[in-house]
Amino acid sequence: MVVHQEQRQERIQQILKKVRRLEIKTRRLLSDPLVGAYRSVFKGQGMDFEEVREYSPGDDVRSIDWNVSAKMNRPYVKKFREERELTMLIAVDLSASLDFGSGESSKRDIVGELASVLAFSATKNQDKVGLLLFTDRIEAYIPPNKGKNHILRIIREVLFFEPQGRKTDFLQALNFLHQILKRRTIIFLLSDFLPSKARSGRLSDDEFHALEWIQRRHDAICVRLEDPRERSIPSVGWIRWEDSETGEQLEMNTSAKNFQERYVQTIRSQHRQLEDRLRRCGIDFFCISTEVPFIHAFESFLKTRHARRY
Numbered sequence: 001m002v003v004h005q006e007q008r009q010e011r012i013q014q015i016l017k018k019v020r021r022l023e024i025k026t027r028r029l030l031s032d033p034l035v036g037a038y039r040s041v042f043k044g045q046g047m048d049f050e051e052v053r054e055y056s057p058g059d060d061v062r063s064i065d066w067n068v069s070a071k072m073n074r075p076y077v078k079k080f081r082e083e084r085e086l087t088m089l090i091a092v093d094l095s096a097s098l099d100f101g102s103g104e105s106s107k108r109d110i111v112g113e114l115a116s117v118l119a120f121s122a123t124k125n126q127d128k129v130g131l132l133l134f135t136d137r138i139e140a141y142i143p144p145n146k147g148k149n150h151i152l153r154i155i156r157e158v159l160f161f162e163p164q165g166r167k168t169d170f171l172q173a174l175n176f177l178h179q180i181l182k183r184r185t186i187i188f189l190l191s192d193f194l195p196s197k198a199r200s201g202r203l204s205d206d207e208f209h210a211l212e213w214i215q216r217r218h219d220a221i222c223v224r225l226e227d228p229r230e231r232s233i234p235s236v237g238w239i240r241w242e243d244s245e246t247g248e249q250l251e252m253n254t255s256a257k258n259f260q261e262r263y264v265q266t267i268r269s270q271h272r273q274l275e276d277r278l279r280r281c282g283i284d285f286f287c288i289s290t291e292v293p294f295i296h297a298f299e300s301f302l303k304t305r306h307a308r309r310y
Contacts, residue, residue: 019156026116029295030124037302038121042086042186042219051079086186087144088122090115091132091173092158093191094139096166096244102229105290110225111190112159114294118188119151131157134173135165141180167245170203174210178217185218192225193274203274212281221301222278222285224271231267235260 052068055075063077092115098108119129123146130144131154140161142154168191177187189211193203203211214220233239233254241250253259271287278285286301288294 015156015160018159019152022112022116022155022159023120023152025113026120029117030120034295034299034302035121035124037299037306039125041302041305042088042125042127052076053079086122086125086127087130087181087183088118088127088186088188089130089132089144089177089181090118090154090158091134091177091187091189093135093168093170093173093189094133094161094163094165095135095168095191097192097194098225100227100230100244101290102227103290107192107225107227107290108159110288110290110294112155114190114223114288114298115158116151116155117295117298119154123148123151129154132173132177133157133161133163134169134176135163136167136169136172137165138172138176139163139165141176144185166247170207171210174207174214178210178214181218187214187218187220188223189220190223190225192230193222194230203277208277208281211283215281215283220283222283224274224285224287225289226287227290232260232264 052065053076055064055069055077059077063079065076065078068076092111094108098111099106101107101109115131122129126146128144128146129151131140131142133139133141140157142150142157170191181187211220235255237255238251238253241252242248243250275285284301284305286297288297
């Protein structure tokens with residue numbers, strides 16, 4: 001019992017140290033231009049009424065509140081302020097394939113870093129941030145809120161939450177978001193969108209329809225995670241390939257004639273089909289890899305989105 005308690009305390013300390021290191025790294029990445037780009041790309045959705053005050057020369061006559069003016073026998077105007085507070089929801093696919101990484105970092109490590117940058121960018125602008133973790137079930141949900149402790153909890157869960165499921169069910173996750181999100185929300189959907197024996201390499205028609213419905217009410221952005229080893233396989237003869245989500249194994253000869261070319265073409269085709277469908281749905285997307293700093297892809301996404309909108 002004592003040994004078990006010591007192991008638990010040691011793991012907690014390891015978790016806290018990793019979260020702290022990630023927090024420090026994120027603060028270095030969050031330059032003023034990056035925060036400014038976030039603010040300009042994700043704006044409030046209108047104007048909030050603030051107060052009624054007496055008319056002053058130079059005020060727009062279109063803002064006169066005629067009902068109040070009639071009661072007070074002198075002109076009063078309505079004062080508005082831009083709606084600034086937004087809500088962000090980070091939805092992470094924690095299926096088993098996210099644990100893969102051929103280098104120093106796994107895809108889940110990169111997800112943790114991106115989630116950290118997203119969350120701290122939002123909180124610097126006084127926006128609320130929430131988290132959804134899902135596999136083939138809803139694993140965990142943290143309602144949107146503010147505060148440093150809240151953000152650190154989100155980072156900790158992304159990095160260390162142990163899911164019960166191993167597969168992916170986008171439809172269930174999207175339906176859950178549709179039910180719980182009552183106000184317009186920025187939704188970042190993070191997944192590797194990998195094919196498996198359990199699903200095709202792209203979203204099903206039902207999943208796309210659910211994503212389209214989400215996009216009508218919210219602002220959905222898909223982020224595809226990848227590792228370089230998933231784009232190409234070295235020619236090393238016969239290997240045994242295991243589906244991380246189902247456990248099913250398949251033997252293949254990587255040295256077979258034209259194997260490399262067919263494999264690369266198949267992967268590119270799957271990615272192209274996914275991106276074409278997302279584009280037709282009006283959904284923004286970008287890709288991050290475990291082999292290069294993800295911050296470059298995120299900054300490029302913000303610049304592209306800003307240029308398109310303005």
